Amino acid sequence: MICVHCDYDFDSRGTRKVIAGGKINECADCVEELGTETAVKYLGCTSADGKMGGVSILAFDSNEARENYRAAWNNNIGMHKGKSAALSGSNTAMSGMKFRQVGENFGNSNHKGKL
Numbered sequence: 001m002i003c004v005h006c007d008y009d010f011d012s013r014g015t016r017k018v019i020a021g022g023k024i025n026e027c028a029d030c031v032e033e034l035g036t037e038t039a040v041k042y043l044g045c046t047s048a049d050g051k052m053g054g055v056s057i058l059a060f061d062s063n064e065a066r067e068n069y070r071a072a073w074n075n076n077i078g079m080h081k082g083k084s085a086a087l088s089g090s091n092t093a094m095s096g097m098k099f100r101q102v103g104e105n106f107g108n109s110n111h112k113g114k115l
């Protein structure tokens, strides 16, 4: 496959190209350089619920919304703060953020019949 931008003969199914995205006739370097990949990547959020980790796959309308959500999520679950799932007044508000949930795998809550 010859890149439409730089005439470089690249592997259109190579790992770098797959990760970089972009159009089929653009090499990975040009996709990154020109920023032609506009799809917003899915965001996986993990939570520690019971014994299993749960994961939610979320899709956003923009990278900005994705970043906002990720930042709020990381703050709320206490990432980088040495604690997990801490509830406090400093939690970032997560309401009003636009996203749709595209997949979910909640772990076993391990509630032993009690809710």
Ligand SMILES: [Zn+2]
Binding pocket: 003, 004, 005, 006, 007, 008, 026, 027, 028, 029, 030, 031
């Ligand atoms: Zn190129």
